[in-house]
Amino acid sequence: MPALLQKQSPCKVNLLLSILGKRPDGFHELETLMHPVNFFDRLDFSRTGQQLELTCSDATLPTDSQNLVHRAATAFLQATGISEGVRIHLEKRIPQAAGLGGGSGNAATTLLGLNELFDNPLSPEKLDTLAASLGSDINFFLQAKPALAKGRGEKVTSLDFFPAMRGSFFILIHPGFGISTPWAYQNLARFPAALNGQPGRAEKLIQLLQTSDLQTAGREFYNSLEAPALDKYPILALYQEFLREHGAAATLMSGSGSTTFALINSQSAAEKLLERFKVKFGAAVWTAVVPV
Ligand code: C5P
Numbered sequence: 285m286p287a288l289l290q291k292q293s294p295c296k297v298n299l300l301l302s303i304l305g306k307r308p309d310g311f312h313e314l315e316t317l318m319h320p321v322n323f324f325d326r327l328d329f330s331r332t333g334q335q336l337e338l339t340c341s342d343a344t345l346p347t348d349s350q351n352l353v354h355r356a357a358t359a360f361l362q363a364t365g366i367s368e369g370v371r372i373h374l375e376k377r378i379p380q381a382a383g384l385g386g387g388s389g390n391a392a393t394t395l396l397g398l399n400e401l402f403d404n405p406l407s408p409e410k411l412d413t414l415a416a417s418l419g420s421d422i423n424f425f426l427q428a429k430p431a432l433a434k435g436r437g438e439k440v441t442s443l444d445f446f447p448a449m450r451g452s453f454f455i456l457i458h459p460g461f462g463i464s465t466p467w468a469y470q471n472l473a474r475f476p477a478a479l480n481g482q483p484g485r486a487e488k489l490i491q492l493l494q495t496s497d498l499q500t501a502g503r504e505f506y507n508s509l510e511a512p513a514l515d516k517y518p519i520l521a522l523y524q525e526f527l528r529e530h531g532a533a534a535t536l537m538s539g540s541g542s543t544t545f546a547l548i549n550s551q552s553a554a555e556k557l558l559e560r561f562k563v564k565f566g567a568a569v570w571t572a573v574v575p576v
Contacts, residue, residue, distance in 0.1 A: 287331070289401050292324040293393035294428050295384035296421075297454065297538040297545045300489050302481040303472060303508040311420070311436040312469055312479075314508075315486040318385075318421075320428040321454055321545075323574050325390060326375040327353070329397045333369030336361065342376040352387045352418065356394040359414050364405045370398065379570055381462025383539030385421050392425030421539075432486055446493035448501045449576045453554045455532070455546040457523060457561070458570040463513055468540035471512035478511035498547055502534025513541040519565075520544055526564060530557050551575070 300317040307313050338347040338354050349355055353374055361370070372394065378386035395414055399406050406414070408426070415422040420437035430443045472479045485506060492501035514521045520537055523544045527535040531553055532546035548554045554573040561571075 289329045289397055291327050291329070291393050291397045291400075293327050293378075293386075293389045294425070295321045295323055295378045295386050295389055296424065296428075297321055297384065297456075297536075297543075298507060299493075299505050299534075299536070300486050301507045301509060301539065302483075302485045303479055304483055305480050306473075307436070312472070313435065314433075314437060315483060316433045316437060317430070317486050317489055318424050318433055319430045319449075319576075320425075321384070321456070321574055323378060323384075323456065323572055325378050325386060325393075327390065327393050327397055328371075328373040328375070329394075329401050330371045331368055331401060332371050335369050337369070337371045338374065339372075340374040340376060342374075345374075345376065345380070352391040352422075353394045356391040356414075356418055356422075357398060359418060360395055360398045360406070363410065363414055364402065366402060366405070370401075372397075379458045379462070379543070381464055382458050382543045383463065383537065383541045384456070384543055385425065385539065388419055388421035389425045389428075391415070391418050391422045392428075395422075396426065432490065443490065445576075446490075446501075448493045448496060448498045449547065452498060452533070452547050452549050452576050453551055454572075454574045454576060455527070455548060455554050455558060456570075456572045456574065457527075457544045457546075459517070459519060459523070459542050459544075460569050461517075461542055463517075463541035465540040468509045468512055471516075472508065475508075475511035475515075478508040481508055498533040498549070502547065505534050505536045507536050507538075509540045510537050513537055517542070523561075523565070526561060527557065530560055532557065547576070
Protein backbone atom coordinates (compact mmCIF):
# COMPACT_ATOMS: atom_id res chain seq x y z
CA MET A 285 0.00 0.00 0.00
CA PRO A 286 1.82 3.19 -1.15
CA ALA A 287 2.13 6.07 1.37
CA LEU A 288 2.26 8.62 -1.42
CA LEU A 289 0.93 8.01 -4.88
CA GLN A 290 1.56 10.37 -7.81
CA LYS A 291 -0.50 10.12 -10.96
CA GLN A 292 -0.50 12.01 -14.23
CA SER A 293 -3.85 13.36 -15.33
CA PRO A 294 -4.08 13.70 -19.13
CA CYS A 295 -6.31 15.87 -21.31
CA LYS A 296 -8.22 15.17 -24.53
CA VAL A 297 -9.37 16.61 -27.80
CA ASN A 298 -12.57 15.81 -29.69
CA LEU A 299 -11.85 14.83 -33.30
CA LEU A 300 -15.61 14.97 -33.79
CA LEU A 301 -18.41 16.24 -31.56
CA SER A 302 -21.81 16.02 -33.21
CA ILE A 303 -24.89 17.08 -31.27
CA LEU A 304 -28.00 15.10 -32.19
CA GLY A 305 -30.58 17.14 -30.25
CA LYS A 306 -31.63 18.46 -26.86
CA ARG A 307 -33.00 15.92 -24.38
CA PRO A 308 -35.90 16.34 -21.93
CA ASP A 309 -33.38 16.31 -19.02
CA GLY A 310 -31.69 19.45 -20.42
CA PHE A 311 -28.53 17.64 -21.57
CA HIS A 312 -27.73 17.14 -25.25
CA GLU A 313 -27.60 13.79 -26.99
CA LEU A 314 -24.31 13.53 -28.86
CA GLU A 315 -21.76 11.34 -30.56
CA THR A 316 -18.15 12.24 -30.07
CA LEU A 317 -14.79 10.80 -30.97
CA MET A 318 -12.35 11.60 -28.19
CA HIS A 319 -8.59 11.21 -28.28
CA PRO A 320 -6.29 11.39 -25.23
CA VAL A 321 -3.48 13.97 -25.26
CA ASN A 322 -0.33 13.30 -23.24
CA PHE A 323 -0.19 16.73 -21.68
CA PHE A 324 -0.70 16.37 -17.97
CA ASP A 325 -1.74 17.79 -14.65
CA ARG A 326 -0.29 15.87 -11.68
CA LEU A 327 -2.20 14.55 -8.69
CA ASP A 328 -0.55 13.45 -5.43
CA PHE A 329 -2.53 11.23 -3.04
CA SER A 330 -1.66 10.26 0.53
CA ARG A 331 -3.52 8.60 3.41
CA THR A 332 -3.34 10.91 6.34
CA GLY A 333 -5.38 12.73 8.98
CA GLN A 334 -9.11 12.51 9.57
CA GLN A 335 -10.60 14.30 6.61
CA LEU A 336 -10.38 15.08 2.95
CA GLU A 337 -7.86 17.86 2.28
CA LEU A 338 -7.35 19.27 -1.20
CA THR A 339 -4.66 21.75 -2.21
CA CYS A 340 -3.98 23.16 -5.67
CA SER A 341 -1.02 24.92 -7.29
CA ASP A 342 -3.47 27.35 -8.93
CA ALA A 343 -4.86 29.68 -6.27
CA THR A 344 -7.76 30.73 -8.53
CA LEU A 345 -9.27 27.23 -8.39
CA PRO A 346 -11.66 26.37 -5.54
CA THR A 347 -10.51 23.50 -3.33
CA ASP A 348 -13.92 22.75 -1.80
CA SER A 349 -16.84 20.76 -3.21
CA GLN A 350 -16.91 23.04 -6.27
CA ASN A 351 -13.74 21.27 -7.41
CA LEU A 352 -14.36 18.03 -9.33
CA VAL A 353 -11.41 16.40 -7.55
CA HIS A 354 -13.10 17.06 -4.21
CA ARG A 355 -16.42 15.74 -5.52
CA ALA A 356 -14.78 12.61 -6.95
CA ALA A 357 -12.91 11.92 -3.69
CA THR A 358 -16.09 12.41 -1.63
CA ALA A 359 -18.00 10.05 -3.95
CA PHE A 360 -15.20 7.47 -3.67
CA LEU A 361 -15.07 7.64 0.16
CA GLN A 362 -18.86 7.37 0.39
CA ALA A 363 -19.07 4.45 -2.04
CA THR A 364 -16.37 2.51 -0.18
CA GLY A 365 -17.35 3.50 3.38
CA ILE A 366 -13.72 4.46 4.05
CA SER A 367 -13.54 6.88 7.01
CA GLU A 368 -9.78 7.52 6.88
CA GLY A 369 -8.42 10.94 5.88
CA VAL A 370 -6.95 11.61 2.45
CA ARG A 371 -4.71 14.43 1.30
CA ILE A 372 -4.73 15.34 -2.39
CA HIS A 373 -2.59 17.91 -4.15
CA LEU A 374 -3.39 19.04 -7.70
CA GLU A 375 -0.53 20.49 -9.75
CA LYS A 376 -2.34 22.26 -12.59
CA ARG A 377 -0.83 22.73 -16.06
CA ILE A 378 -3.79 22.13 -18.39
CA PRO A 379 -5.65 25.39 -19.11
CA GLN A 380 -9.19 25.71 -17.75
CA ALA A 381 -12.47 26.21 -19.62
CA ALA A 382 -10.39 25.12 -22.59
CA GLY A 383 -12.36 22.18 -24.04
CA LEU A 384 -9.47 19.88 -23.10
CA GLY A 385 -11.33 18.04 -20.33
CA GLY A 386 -8.74 18.95 -17.68
CA GLY A 387 -11.22 18.93 -14.78
CA SER A 388 -12.92 15.74 -15.99
CA GLY A 389 -9.52 14.07 -16.30
CA ASN A 390 -8.66 15.18 -12.75
CA ALA A 391 -11.90 13.62 -11.47
CA ALA A 392 -11.23 10.31 -13.24
CA THR A 393 -7.60 10.27 -12.06
CA THR A 394 -8.85 10.88 -8.50
CA LEU A 395 -11.15 7.85 -8.71
CA LEU A 396 -8.33 5.69 -10.14
CA GLY A 397 -5.72 7.07 -7.72
CA LEU A 398 -7.79 6.57 -4.57
CA ASN A 399 -8.80 3.10 -5.69
CA GLU A 400 -5.11 2.23 -6.06
CA LEU A 401 -4.20 3.91 -2.76
CA PHE A 402 -6.75 1.77 -0.89
CA ASP A 403 -5.99 -1.53 -2.68
CA ASN A 404 -8.77 -1.52 -5.27
CA PRO A 405 -12.00 -1.72 -3.26
CA LEU A 406 -14.07 -0.69 -6.32
CA SER A 407 -14.53 -2.75 -9.49
CA PRO A 408 -14.09 -1.09 -12.93
CA GLU A 409 -17.90 -1.21 -13.31
CA LYS A 410 -18.43 0.64 -10.03
CA LEU A 411 -15.82 3.25 -11.00
CA ASP A 412 -17.70 3.69 -14.27
CA THR A 413 -20.98 4.31 -12.41
CA LEU A 414 -19.32 6.84 -10.09
CA ALA A 415 -17.70 8.62 -13.04
CA ALA A 416 -21.05 8.97 -14.86
CA SER A 417 -22.62 10.47 -11.71
CA LEU A 418 -19.92 13.18 -11.60
CA GLY A 419 -20.06 14.52 -15.19
CA SER A 420 -20.35 13.69 -18.89
CA ASP A 421 -16.68 13.39 -19.91
CA ILE A 422 -15.25 11.55 -16.92
CA ASN A 423 -15.84 7.95 -18.07
CA PHE A 424 -13.58 8.53 -21.07
CA PHE A 425 -10.63 9.32 -18.78
CA LEU A 426 -10.92 6.02 -16.89
CA GLN A 427 -9.32 4.39 -19.95
CA ALA A 428 -7.67 7.36 -21.68
CA LYS A 429 -7.65 5.55 -25.01
CA PRO A 430 -9.30 6.86 -28.16
CA ALA A 431 -13.02 6.34 -27.70
CA LEU A 432 -16.43 6.80 -29.23
CA ALA A 433 -18.78 8.33 -26.66
CA LYS A 434 -22.55 8.56 -26.93
CA GLY A 435 -25.51 9.51 -24.75
CA ARG A 436 -24.54 12.72 -22.98
CA GLY A 437 -20.90 11.59 -23.33
CA GLU A 438 -20.83 8.94 -20.60
CA LYS A 439 -21.41 5.84 -22.77
CA VAL A 440 -17.85 5.09 -23.83
CA THR A 441 -16.53 2.48 -26.25
CA SER A 442 -12.72 2.29 -26.26
CA LEU A 443 -10.93 1.99 -29.58
CA ASP A 444 -7.39 1.23 -30.72
CA PHE A 445 -5.10 4.10 -31.66
CA PHE A 446 -5.72 5.15 -35.26
CA PRO A 447 -3.20 4.27 -38.02
CA ALA A 448 -3.84 7.61 -39.79
CA MET A 449 -2.56 9.54 -36.75
CA ARG A 450 0.51 7.39 -36.06
CA GLY A 451 3.71 9.46 -35.76
CA SER A 452 1.88 12.80 -35.94
CA PHE A 453 1.84 15.67 -33.43
CA PHE A 454 -0.88 17.66 -31.76
CA ILE A 455 -0.57 21.43 -31.74
CA LEU A 456 -2.71 22.98 -28.98
CA ILE A 457 -3.49 26.70 -29.02
CA HIS A 458 -5.38 28.39 -26.21
CA PRO A 459 -6.48 31.95 -27.09
CA GLY A 460 -6.06 33.36 -23.59
CA PHE A 461 -9.80 33.33 -22.78
CA GLY A 462 -11.98 30.41 -21.74
CA ILE A 463 -15.44 29.34 -22.92
CA SER A 464 -17.94 28.00 -20.40
CA THR A 465 -19.43 24.64 -21.37
CA PRO A 466 -23.00 25.51 -20.24
CA TRP A 467 -22.77 28.77 -22.27
CA ALA A 468 -21.76 26.85 -25.43
CA TYR A 469 -24.61 24.35 -25.06
CA GLN A 470 -27.21 27.03 -24.27
CA ASN A 471 -26.22 29.09 -27.30
CA LEU A 472 -26.50 26.11 -29.65
CA ALA A 473 -30.26 26.82 -29.65
CA ARG A 474 -29.53 29.72 -32.05
CA PHE A 475 -28.01 27.31 -34.60
CA PRO A 476 -30.67 24.68 -35.43
CA ALA A 477 -28.49 22.86 -38.01
CA ALA A 478 -25.70 22.39 -35.45
CA LEU A 479 -28.19 21.40 -32.73
CA ASN A 480 -29.85 18.62 -34.72
CA GLY A 481 -27.09 16.62 -36.40
CA GLN A 482 -27.60 13.32 -38.20
CA PRO A 483 -26.19 10.27 -36.41
CA GLY A 484 -23.40 8.22 -38.01
CA ARG A 485 -20.68 10.83 -38.57
CA ALA A 486 -18.46 9.40 -35.84
CA GLU A 487 -18.52 5.88 -37.30
CA LYS A 488 -17.63 7.29 -40.72
CA LEU A 489 -14.67 9.19 -39.27
CA ILE A 490 -13.46 6.14 -37.33
CA GLN A 491 -13.41 4.15 -40.54
CA LEU A 492 -11.42 6.84 -42.34
CA LEU A 493 -8.91 7.08 -39.46
CA GLN A 494 -8.44 3.31 -39.64
CA THR A 495 -8.11 2.98 -43.41
CA SER A 496 -7.14 6.32 -44.90
CA ASP A 497 -4.60 9.12 -44.46
CA LEU A 498 -4.82 12.01 -42.00
CA GLN A 499 -5.50 14.64 -44.68
CA THR A 500 -8.54 12.72 -45.93
CA ALA A 501 -9.83 11.85 -42.45
CA GLY A 502 -9.18 15.42 -41.28
CA ARG A 503 -11.75 16.76 -43.72
CA GLU A 504 -14.40 14.93 -41.66
CA PHE A 505 -13.38 16.45 -38.31
CA TYR A 506 -16.45 18.35 -37.08
CA ASN A 507 -17.65 20.08 -33.93
CA SER A 508 -21.26 21.32 -33.54
CA LEU A 509 -20.19 23.57 -30.66
CA GLU A 510 -18.07 25.64 -33.05
CA ALA A 511 -21.30 27.30 -34.23
CA PRO A 512 -21.82 29.46 -31.11
CA ALA A 513 -18.10 29.71 -30.25
CA LEU A 514 -16.82 30.91 -33.65
CA ASP A 515 -19.78 33.25 -33.96
CA LYS A 516 -18.83 34.99 -30.69
CA TYR A 517 -15.04 34.67 -31.16
CA PRO A 518 -14.24 34.93 -34.92
CA ILE A 519 -10.51 34.88 -34.08
CA LEU A 520 -10.90 31.11 -33.56
CA ALA A 521 -11.94 30.70 -37.21
CA LEU A 522 -8.89 32.74 -38.25
CA TYR A 523 -6.63 30.43 -36.21
CA GLN A 524 -7.98 27.40 -38.09
CA GLU A 525 -7.65 29.07 -41.48
CA PHE A 526 -4.03 29.98 -40.74
CA LEU A 527 -3.16 26.49 -39.47
CA ARG A 528 -4.72 24.85 -42.53
CA GLU A 529 -2.94 27.20 -44.94
CA HIS A 530 0.41 26.57 -43.26
CA GLY A 531 0.61 22.80 -43.32
CA ALA A 532 -1.72 21.35 -40.68
CA ALA A 533 -3.35 18.13 -41.90
CA ALA A 534 -6.43 18.82 -39.78
CA THR A 535 -7.67 21.43 -37.31
CA LEU A 536 -10.73 21.94 -35.12
CA MET A 537 -11.90 23.54 -31.89
CA SER A 538 -11.87 20.99 -29.08
CA GLY A 539 -15.00 20.32 -27.00
CA SER A 540 -16.84 23.49 -26.03
CA GLY A 541 -13.64 25.52 -26.65
CA SER A 542 -11.69 27.63 -26.39
CA THR A 543 -8.67 25.52 -27.47
CA THR A 544 -7.96 25.04 -31.16
CA PHE A 545 -5.96 21.93 -32.01
CA ALA A 546 -4.23 20.84 -35.18
CA LEU A 547 -2.49 17.68 -36.34
CA ILE A 548 0.74 17.81 -38.29
CA ASN A 549 3.20 15.14 -39.37
CA SER A 550 6.41 16.13 -37.57
CA GLN A 551 7.64 17.95 -34.47
CA SER A 552 9.82 20.34 -36.49
CA ALA A 553 6.87 21.22 -38.76
CA ALA A 554 4.75 21.82 -35.65
CA GLU A 555 7.35 24.12 -34.11
CA LYS A 556 7.90 26.06 -37.34
CA LEU A 557 4.16 26.49 -37.77
CA LEU A 558 3.82 27.80 -34.19
CA GLU A 559 6.62 30.32 -34.78
CA ARG A 560 4.75 31.71 -37.79
CA PHE A 561 1.49 31.60 -35.82
CA LYS A 562 3.00 33.75 -33.08
CA VAL A 563 4.31 36.28 -35.58
CA LYS A 564 0.80 36.61 -36.99
CA PHE A 565 -1.32 36.42 -33.82
CA GLY A 566 1.11 37.52 -31.09
CA ALA A 567 2.84 35.50 -28.41
CA ALA A 568 0.22 36.11 -25.70
CA VAL A 569 -1.46 32.75 -26.23
CA TRP A 570 -0.74 29.40 -24.61
CA THR A 571 0.58 26.72 -26.98
CA ALA A 572 1.90 23.18 -26.75
CA VAL A 573 3.23 20.52 -29.12
CA VAL A 574 2.49 16.94 -28.01
CA PRO A 575 3.28 13.67 -29.82
CA VAL A 576 0.13 11.64 -30.55
O1 C5P B 1 -21.64 16.92 -17.53
P1 C5P B 1 -20.79 18.15 -17.45
O2 C5P B 1 -20.70 18.71 -16.07
O3 C5P B 1 -19.49 18.03 -18.14
O4 C5P B 1 -21.61 19.23 -18.30
C1 C5P B 1 -21.51 20.61 -18.10
C2 C5P B 1 -22.72 21.29 -18.74
O5 C5P B 1 -22.69 21.15 -20.15
C3 C5P B 1 -24.04 20.68 -18.34
O6 C5P B 1 -24.53 21.26 -17.16
C4 C5P B 1 -24.92 21.02 -19.52
O7 C5P B 1 -25.34 22.37 -19.45
C5 C5P B 1 -23.97 20.92 -20.68
N1 C5P B 1 -24.00 19.60 -21.36
C6 C5P B 1 -25.06 19.29 -22.19
N2 C5P B 1 -25.07 18.09 -22.85
C7 C5P B 1 -24.05 17.23 -22.72
C8 C5P B 1 -22.95 17.53 -21.88
C9 C5P B 1 -22.95 18.73 -21.22
O8 C5P B 1 -26.01 20.08 -22.34
N3 C5P B 1 -24.08 16.09 -23.41
